[in-house]
Amino acid sequence: MDKYRSHLLVCTGTGCVSNGAFEVKKALEDELRKHGLDTEIQVIGTGCNGFCERGPVMLVQPEGIFYQQLTVEDIPRLVEEHFLKGRPVESLMYTAAEEEPSIPLMSDIGFFKDQILVALRNRGRIDPEVIDEYIAHDGYIALEKVLTSMKPEEVIEEVKESGLRGRGGGGFPTGLKWELCRRSSGSPKYIICNGDEGDPGAFMDRSILEADPHSVLEGMTIGAYAIGARYGILYVRDEYPLAIHRLLVAIDQARSYGLLGEDIFGTGFSFDVRLIRGGGAFVCGEETALMASVEGRAGRPRFRPPFPAEKGLWDKPTNINNVETWANVPVILQRGAEWFASLGTETSKGTKIFSLVGKIRNSGLVEVPMGISIKKIVFDIGGGIPDEKEFKAVQIGGPSGGCIPAHLQDTIIDYESLTRVGAIMGSGGLVVMDETTCMVDIARYFLEFTQSESCGKCTFCRIGTKRMLEILDRICEGKGVPEDIPLLEELAERICDTSLCALGKTAPNPVLTTLRFYRNEYEAHIYDKRCPAHVCQSLLTFSIDPEKCTGCTLCARKCPVNAISGERKEVHVIDSDLCIKCGECYLACRFDAVIRE
Amino acid sequence: MAKLTIEDLRKIREQAKRSRNLREGEGTARITVHMGTCGIAAGAREVMDALLKAIDERDVRNVLVTTSGCAGLCSHEPMATVEYADSPPVKYVNLDGEKIVRILLEHAVEGNAVKEYAFAIGSEKMS
Numbered sequence: 001m002d003k004y005r006s007h008l009l010v011c012t013g014t015g016c017v018s019n020g021a022f023e024v025k026k027a028l029e030d031e032l033r034k035h036g037l038d039t040e041i042q043v044i045g046t047g048c049n050g051f052c053e054r055g056p057v058m059l060v061q062p063e064g065i066f067y068q069q070l071t072v073e074d075i076p077r078l079v080e081e082h083f084l085k086g087r088p089v090e091s092l093m094y095t096a097a098e099e100e101p102s103i104p105l106m107s108d109i110g111f112f113k114d115q116i117l118v119a120l121r122n123r124g125r126i127d128p129e130v131i132d133e134y135i136a137h138d139g140y141i142a143l144e145k146v147l148t149s150m151k152p153e154e155v156i157e158e159v160k161e162s163g164l165r166g167r168g169g170g171g172f173p174t175g176l177k178w179e180l181c182r183r184s185s186g187s188p189k190y191i192i193c194n195g196d197e198g199d200p201g202a203f204m205d206r207s208i209l210e211a212d213p214h215s216v217l218e219g220m221t222i223g224a225y226a227i228g229a230r231y232g233i234l235y236v237r238d239e240y241p242l243a244i245h246r247l248l249v250a251i252d253q254a255r256s257y258g259l260l261g262e263d264i265f266g267t268g269f270s271f272d273v274r275l276i277r278g279g280g281a282f283v284c285g286e287e288t289a290l291m292a293s294v295e296g297r298a299g300r301p302r303f304r305p306p307f308p309a310e311k312g313l314w315d316k317p318t319n320i321n322n323v324e325t326w327a328n329v330p331v332i333l334q335r336g337a338e339w340f341a342s343l344g345t346e347t348s349k350g351t352k353i354f355s356l357v358g359k360i361r362n363s364g365l366v367e368v369p370m371g372i373s374i375k376k377i378v379f380d381i382g383g384g385i386p387d388e389k390e391f392k393a394v395q396i397g398g399p400s401g402g403c404i405p406a407h408l409q410d411t412i413i414d415y416e417s418l419t420r421v422g423a424i425m426g427s428g429g430l431v432v433m434d435e436t437t438c439m440v441d442i443a444r445y446f447l448e449f450t451q452s453e454s455c456g457k458c459t460f461c462r463i464g465t466k467r468m469l470e471i472l473d474r475i476c477e478g479k480g481v482p483e484d485i486p487l488l489e490e491l492a493e494r495i496c497d498t499s500l501c502a503l504g505k506t507a508p509n510p511v512l513t514t515l516r517f518y519r520n521e522y523e524a525h526i527y528d529k530r531c532p533a534h535v536c537q538s539l540l541t542f543s544i545d546p547e548k549c550t551g552c553t554l555c556a557r558k559c560p561v562n563a564i565s566g567e568r569k570e571v572h573v574i575d576s577d578l579c580i581k582c583g584e585c586y587l588a589c590r591f592d593a594v595i596r597e
Numbered sequence: 598m599a600k601l602t603i604e605d606l607r608k609i610r611e612q613a614k615r616s617r618n619l620r621e622g623e624g625t626a627r628i629t630v631h632m633g634t635c636g637i638a639a640g641a642r643e644v645m646d647a648l649l650k651a652i653d654e655r656d657v658r659n660v661l662v663t664t665s666g667c668a669g670l671c672s673h674e675p676m677a678t679v680e681y682a683d684s685p686p687v688k689y690v691n692l693d694g695e696k697i698v699r700i701l702l703e704h705a706v707e708g709n710a711v712k713e714y715a716f717a718i719g720s721e722k723m724s
Contacts, residue, residue: 103687103712106719111670117721124631124668124678124721135606136613144603203634210633211666242634246666258600265603364635364671 004042009059013048016055027075119327131253134214142330147267155226161337163349168322169426171415181309184317189229192320195236196285199398202429204353205323209243213250219329224271237278282453301501344370348414358432375409389434397426399446400506402513438535439518443510444472450507461504464495477538480526546571548593555585624661626705629678633667639674647694690716
């Protein structure tokens with residue numbers, strides 16, 4: 001008995017026999033023998049097991065899987081799927097009539113169950129244009145607590161102890177930033193909410209502003225009290241009309257309730273805000289360029305020091321924080337620093353919102369505790385890669401960030417651990433890539449963006465990124481030369497060294513990280529004139545598989561340059577000299593006969 | 598409007614909580630159509646229009662309709678959440694004008710969730 005790995009107990013009681021159990025048993029034995037499994041799996045005929053209505057039945061031990069209403073026709077598939085491939089066949093199993101598949105519980109669904117909502121605590125639950133709903137969900141409790149029972153220094157201490165770090169990408173300790181601004185001399189002081197969110201593919205801030213604008217306003221009011229500021233500015237990019245509209249409604253309603261304006265709650269503290277629409281440039285997300293834009297000047301960064309906390313807007317002490325950072329503030333003051341610090345890792349406390357996009361089943365906005373692994377985000381929350389493609393890499397941090405290859409998927413989300421692998425936390429863009437993504441093309445895509453957004457002030461950023469982009473364009477067109485890689489590396493180093501702001505300093509990052517982990521793809525483009533991911537159009541070759549071609553002539557008719565020849569019902573051929581690699585034949589063929597590589 | 602005192606704020610909070618509570622409020626069901634930019638881009642406005650039209654044409658009473666921002670699962674928009682009496686909320690995904698009317702009639706009015714369109718039941722856990 002011990003040498004069998006499995007026993008198939010086929011009921012051969014009278015009921016099942018009259019339904020064909022003997023034939024089923026014989027078919028099973030024959031099929032198992034055919035696959036050479038008869039020495040591993042034993043078929044045993046048993047007496048009646050009671051469930052006659054569903055016969056012929058079979059119990060598979062040791063798994064305990066119960067099959068019912070088996071027919072001889074079912075056997076080949078059952079043996080192949082379950083006993084050969086290890087995949088039990090659900091359709092042959094028993095399902096109780098009352099147990100129709102029910103709606104899955106939220107707490108069981110991968111996408112939702114691993115998220116922890118802090119900044120997004122009100123998501124999907126409140127109407128953002130009705131202030132009472134925000135209030136009903138603990139809105140303005142923190143402000144009440146702060147204004148009536150805490151000194152400004154105590155508020156700063158609480159934020160420091162929470163370990164909150166800037167969520168816009170810099171990761172600077174927020175409490176410390178507030179303290180520096182408080183200590184600076186100068187009046188009036190300003191606070192700014194940076195809602196410029198320029199990273200392509202990032203929409204965390206937009207979502208917060210659209211869904212829960214009061215969380216940001218309350219956070220700013222608390223910050224203003226802690227720092228001693230009188231005025232606040234929300235700088236929101238013009239391309240976010242819905243966010244702007246909802247913010248304006250929220251500001252209006254907060255004012256009418258006296259939650260913004262003079263003498264809030266009768267405590268003597270006054271604070272009001274103004275919304276300013278962005279100028280339409282990525283560089284205006286950089287704090288000094290942002291302030292220049294607010295002041296009505298062209299959005300170009302300036303040298304720091306002096307930092308904004310010392311001399312910012314109109315040379316006054318200014319504290320700038322990102323939308324997500326502000327949204328965290330009320331809940332930290334309400335529930336305490338200790339609670340916030342219990343989430344996350346040693347150096348990165350709390351949660352982070354990511355916009356999960358790319359080649360992923362569940363794309364959307366996810367808020368996860370710091371310390372979660374990339375693997376968990378991609379597979380448990382994201383649901384994995386669709387179309388059975390293989391996971392290749394994630395790009396974190398937008399155009400300033402880097403690619404983390406699949407073999408490093410155990411890397412955890414934490415400011416320092418991401419920097420160690422050459423990426424950055426950034427504002428939270430997380431682009432998932434599969435085997436059909438060309439890493440050289442990705443580097444080029446991001447560099448194209450930063451190059452066009454360069455403000456032009458620094459020579460190396462202005463001209464260096466353009467030269468780097470030209471090199472990448474040539475490589476993707478099959479005109480790369482061996483000297484290109486060392487030249488890219490040299491340019492990258494110089495641009496980093498001599499750029500005034502983070503746009504320039506980090507623009508070469510996508511190129512550097514892809515060179516670090518995917519040098520072989522660059523080399524294939526340059527030396528073999530081949531794109532391993534079959535993306536770069538100039539490097540593709542199209543051919544027709546003679547085994548699959550039916551001679552339907554559809555591709556020949558679609559070809560814009562008449563590069564395909566062949567008679568009806570005869571195998572067609574593509575003339576590679578004429579082929580312009582447009583891909584129309586590949587898209588047209590209904591028999592999968594066009595090979596693209 | 599006069600400035601709020603802290604007492605006023607507390608009263609508003611209590612009042613707002615009560616009216617959100619279906620048992621004490623006016624309706625037996627609430628439908629929240631998610632309208633962040635992602636939802637709107639996917640067609641949430643059409644879903645909302647179809648819903649309001651159906652309520653009007655069929656003279657449906659006791660169903661509250663409200664909006665909120667993005668619920669997070671942007672790839673499955675347009676989405677709506679339905680709360681019926683004491684039952685846990687149900688999230689519906691990939692909606693259009695026709696589906697929402699069916700959901701209105703079967704779930705919000707009769708109390709039977711429409712399983713084919715439902716994605717999940719329950720609320721996200723707040724930390």
